Amino acid sequence: MCAIAAPDVFGSDEIGNAKVLITGEIPAALHAKVRRAESNCPERAITIIE
Amino acid sequence: MTDTQKPVKDMTTDYDIFDPEFIKNPYPGYTEIRESQCPIAHTERYEGSWLPTRYDDVVAIAQEYETFTSRQILVMPPAAGRSEGPYAAVGAPPITSDPPDHHWHRRLILPVFAPQAVAQYEPGTRDLCNALIDEFIDKGIADAASDYAQHIPVRVISKMLGVPLTMEDEFTDWVRGALENITDSERRMKSFRSIVEYFIGEVQSRAANPRENDFITELMNTEVEGKKVPIEYVLGVCNLMLVAGIDTTWSAIGSCMWHLAQHPEHRKQLRENPDLWPTAVEELIRVYAPVTMARIVDHDIEFQGCPMKAGDRVLMAFPAANRDPRQFENPDEVILDRQNNRHVAFGSGIHRCAGSNLARLEVRVALQTWLARIPEFELIDPSSVTWAGGQVHGPRKCMVKF
Numbered sequence: 001m002c003a004i005a006a007p008d009v010f011g012s013d014e015i016g017n018a019k020v021l022i023t024g025e026i027p028a029a030l031h032a033k034v035r036r037a038e039s040n041c042p043e044r045a046i047t048i049i050e
Numbered sequence: 051m052t053d054t055q056k057p058v059k060d061m062t063t064d065y066d067i068f069d070p071e072f073i074k075n076p077y078p079g080y081t082e083i084r085e086s087q088c089p090i091a092h093t094e095r096y097e098g099s100w101l102p103t104r105y106d107d108v109v110a111i112a113q114e115y116e117t118f119t120s121r122q123i124l125v126m127p128p129a130a131g132r133s134e135g136p137y138a139a140v141g142a143p144p145i146t147s148d149p150p151d152h153h154w155h156r157r158l159i160l161p162v163f164a165p166q167a168v169a170q171y172e173p174g175t176r177d178l179c180n181a182l183i184d185e186f187i188d189k190g191i192a193d194a195a196s197d198y199a200q201h202i203p204v205r206v207i208s209k210m211l212g213v214p215l216t217m218e219d220e221f222t223d224w225v226r227g228a229l230e231n232i233t234d235s236e237r238r239m240k241s242f243r244s245i246v247e248y249f250i251g252e253v254q255s256r257a258a259n260p261r262e263n264d265f266i267t268e269l270m271n272t273e274v275e276g277k278k279v280p281i282e283y284v285l286g287v288c289n290l291m292l293v294a295g296i297d298t299t300w301s302a303i304g305s306c307m308w309h310l311a312q313h314p315e316h317r318k319q320l321r322e323n324p325d326l327w328p329t330a331v332e333e334l335i336r337v338y339a340p341v342t343m344a345r346i347v348d349h350d351i352e353f354q355g356c357p358m359k360a361g362d363r364v365l366m367a368f369p370a371a372n373r374d375p376r377q378f379e380n381p382d383e384v385i386l387d388r389q390n391n392r393h394v395a396f397g398s399g400i401h402r403c404a405g406s407n408l409a410r411l412e413v414r415v416a417l418q419t420w421l422a423r424i425p426e427f428e429l430i431d432p433s434s435v436t437w438a439g440g441q442v443h444g445p446r447k448c449m450v451k452f
Contacts, residue, residue, distance in 0.1 A: 003165045003407075004165065004328050004407075004410070005328065007165075011165070011166070012164040012165060012166070014161065015157055015160055015161055016160025016161040016162075016163065016164045016167075016404075017160065036389065039389055039390040039391070039392070040332065040390070040391050040392060041392060042392045042393060042394055042396070042398055042402070043398065043399075043402070044392070
């Protein structure tokens with residue numbers, strides 16, 4: 001789900017598990033998308049640190 | 051009298067997931083249980099089962115895979131003879147696997163279903179949807195379930211498996227036998243045998259003539275700890291691709307079509323605002339979650355006050371959890387831009403649907419393609435729509451006019 005909501009930030013590794021693609025701070029332009037990835041993750045696997 | 055013919059006395063102590071009214075519209079029954087003093091219902095029918103209906107309970111059970119095992123995953127006991135004979139060891143890994151084997155069973159198939167991997171199927175899916183619409187667009191009427199939805203996942207999966215599209219009718223019949231008409235245990239066993247025997251033939255032909263870029267050939271050649279995977283695993287994954295990949299997604303597409311036929315405002319929103327698609331697909335899948343899976347209790351345990359015994363069956367009512375007002379505001383309402391949507395239509399935890407990205411793609415492309423060519427349509431007669439239910443819920447006849 002995260003890879004659909006915020007494809008610039010989330011993708012999958014070689015075995016198909018979700019992973020974060022970028023390091024450091026999330027650019028402001030992507031904040032809304034990342035929030036949507038967080039609020040739609042059924043596994044509650046995403047934590048946003050502000 | 052069989053279990054399905056007795057009238058239901060009380061949903062919390064005597065529910066019947068194959069009751070004809072419940073199959074048609076299970077949501078009032080789920081709500082009745084969820085909002086009662088007894089949100090985990092129990093029935094003696096079909097050798098007994100528990101039915102958790104609240105979101106938190108369903109998620110907790112899904113996460114506790116050591117207590118709630120996947121030794122059996124159907125909502126009814128196995129068909130007679132299923133655990134005997136040469137095919138007894140063929141399951142549907144990783145759905146039917148428990149740790150430790152579950153780990154490699156799942157790991158080997160996940161990459162095939164990653165978002166970037168399934169994206170390659172989008173153009174082909176769009177083409178096949180257009181070809182289906184070509185067949186009926188001039189008639190002004192169509193069965194959105196049996197002329198459209200039903201044909202989409204089976205063709206996508208056949209393509210993925212590298213088997214001929216001419217098998218469509220057989221695959222459809224076998225999958226219905228395995229998942230829909232499961233109170234007929236003879237048909238269920240026959241369907242399972244047909245699936246395994248068909249794929250034994252496919253495996254043998256590839257053993258003689260390996261193919262390039264071929265799902266089954268690659269699966270056969272996969273090694274785990276230096277050894278080729280057992281043939282039962284290869285056959286099991288092929289079985290999984292059919293039973294988990296066809297009826298489920300076809301049901302979801304069918305329910306979405308049924309919904310859109312009755313909601314011009316949603317058709318309009320989707321036509322005018324294509325950015326809605328990602329949230330809209332999630333929302334429709336939440337509201338019309340097609341699948342209910344089962345777990346088998348490993349050891350005696352009291353769960354939320356319910357005395358569950360080793361061997362008991364627990365039905366993971368994902369459709370009920372997805373409409374729990376404790377988790378979703380206005381849960382029965384379709385809100386195409388819903389922002390908080392941690393739905394469990396694809397399950398949760400280690401058995402979370404491996405094919406969810408493919409399913410999402412198929413649902414989105416099926417709806418987009420239809421709406422592009424048939425922007426306005428409606429049900430001909432709402433009362434003539436027929437449904438499958440139990441393990442998989444979705445319309446089977448759904449006539450629309452345009």
